[in-house]
Amino acid sequence: MKISNTVEWAIHCCTLLAGLPEDVNLSAKDLAEYHGVPHPYLAKALQMLSNDGILKTISGPKGGYRLASKPDSVSLLDIVLSIEGNDSCFGCEEIRQQGPTALKRSLSYKRPCLIASAMWKAENVWRAELEKVKLTHLVDQVKVEADPRQMKKTQEWLNDKYNSK
Amino acid sequence: MKISNTVEWAIHCCTLLAGLPEDVNLSAKDLAEYHGVPHPYLAKALQMLSNDGILKTISGPKGGYRLASKPDSVSLLDIVLSIEGNDSCFGCEEIRQQGPTALKRSLSYKRPCLIASAMWKAENVWRAELEKVKLTHLVDQVKVEADPRQMKKTQEWLNDKYNSK
DNA sequence: TTAATTGCGGATATAATTTATCCGTGATAG
DNA sequence: CTATCACGGATAAATTATATCCGCAATTAA
Numbered sequence: 001m002k003i004s005n006t007v008e009w010a011i012h013c014c015t016l017l018a019g020l021p022e023d024v025n026l027s028a029k030d031l032a033e034y035h036g037v038p039h040p041y042l043a044k045a046l047q048m049l050s051n052d053g054i055l056k057t058i059s060g061p062k063g064g065y066r067l068a069s070k071p072d073s074v075s076l077l078d079i080v081l082s083i084e085g086n087d088s089c090f091g092c093e094e095i096r097q098q099g100p101t102a103l104k105r106s107l108s109y110k111r112p113c114l115i116a117s118a119m120w121k122a123e124n125v126w127r128a129e130l131e132k133v134k135l136t137h138l139v140d141q142v143k144v145e146a147d148p149r150q151m152k153k154t155q156e157w158l159n160d161k162y163n164s165k
Numbered sequence: 166m167k168i169s170n171t172v173e174w175a176i177h178c179c180t181l182l183a184g185l186p187e188d189v190n191l192s193a194k195d196l197a198e199y200h201g202v203p204h205p206y207l208a209k210a211l212q213m214l215s216n217d218g219i220l221k222t223i224s225g226p227k228g229g230y231r232l233a234s235k236p237d238s239v240s241l242l243d244i245v246l247s248i249e250g251n252d253s254c255f256g257c258e259e260i261r262q263q264g265p266t267a268l269k270r271s272l273s274y275k276r277p278c279l280i281a282s283a284m285w286k287a288e289n290v291w292r293a294e295l296e297k298v299k300l301t302h303l304v305d306q307v308k309v310e311a312d313p314r315q316m317k318k319t320q321e322w323l324n325d326k327y328n329s330k
Numbered sequence: 331t332t333a334a335t336t337g338c339g340g341a342t343a344t345a346a347t348t349t350a351t352c353c354g355t356g357a358t359a360g
Numbered sequence: 361c362t363a364t365c366a367c368g369g370a371t372a373a374a375t376t377a378t379a380t381c382c383g384c385a386a387t388t389a390a
Contacts, residue, residue, distance in 0.1 A: 001249045002256070029336085059388095062335080093173060099201035130284075193365080194365085224357050224364090225359055225364065226364040342379100346377070346378085350372080350373075352371080356365105
């Protein structure tokens with residue numbers, strides 16, 4: 001029951017992009033450099049986000065990624081599901097239909113297993129909580145809580161990137 | 166982000182044991198046979214439940230497992246955490262402290278990362294939902310919803326086990 | 331048009347984890 | 361004393377996660 005750390009990378013990338021002006025984009029290499037993570041592997045995560053319509057791709061020189069839609073319409077859930085896939089984390093293998101006391105007819109098991117239902121209900125609550133958190137909220141919170149010195153360094157780093165293009 | 170299927174096995178085992186009289190116990194082999202799952206591997210899961218005080222062990226011939234406490238004091242969360250461990254499913258690697266814009270002093274990052282906080286909050290909601298579901302509820306629901314024919318077969322199977330000892 | 335840059339997708343290699351089994355030890359009922 | 365059973369360690373196989381590389385298509389600047 002562990003979430004891939006590429007999810008963390010993806011959320012950080014999206015949050016960074018969400019705070020940028022709409023006409024600015026960053027390449028996979030830029031994003032990897034900014035976050036100090038391996039470029040080729042991060043690129044895979046960005047590809048998934050792009051395939052799922054969360055990021056927009058600009059190819060060619062000066063190309064890269066930007067947010068495909070408004071930051072308030074992208075939730076943490078969108079990003080998590082894009083990277084992890086939207087299969088349920090609990091897979092019911094219907095073991096109630098195994099063993100010596102099981103019934104032959106699968107018709108007897110029309111309703112879902114109660115145990116699986118309980119697990120799925122909890123997962124839905126988790127998803128709903130992640131759905132609530134939009135990129136806008138994260139961007140706003142960062143502006144308030146982050147160290148002003150890092151904000152400044154980030155702005156300078158972005159300017160450098162932008163000017164060198 | 167996938168939960169081990171031994172969690173499913175463990176919950177089914179605990180639910181079965183929760184429905185039994187207090188002085189009855191089932192061996193790992195019995196539980197494996199009942200659920201149609203491999204015995205040596207299920208035994209590992211039962212050991213974990215035993216170590217975490219969810220199941221009580223009776224060793225020697227006629228030994229096995231029974232619930233260590235009342236069914237209404239054991240929740241799905243207890244079982245899930247016993248098998249999966251109680252580490253958070255989201256591991257924050259503090260990537261905000263990596264890259265060219267990070268600050269040298271780790272004092273600047275006293276508050277937890279906002280992204281991690283959001284993920285952890287969702288996980289806490291998930292845990293709270295699982296905490297609500299006690300084995301009592303599952304046992305009661307099974308009595309109402311399960312096919313009477315399977316209940317009868319189960320009773321007969323249990324009687325066989327009990328009489329042969 | 332050409333050269334350079336960038337994302338895309340497939341193939342592949344390595345690391346880590348999960349899944350599964352086995353065996354020796356200690357406990358206990360008959 | 362013997363057969364049964366849980367326990368814990370060791371180990372092996374299978375699956376998944378992590379990471380990299382390369383050729384291709386798209387795009388831009390010179």
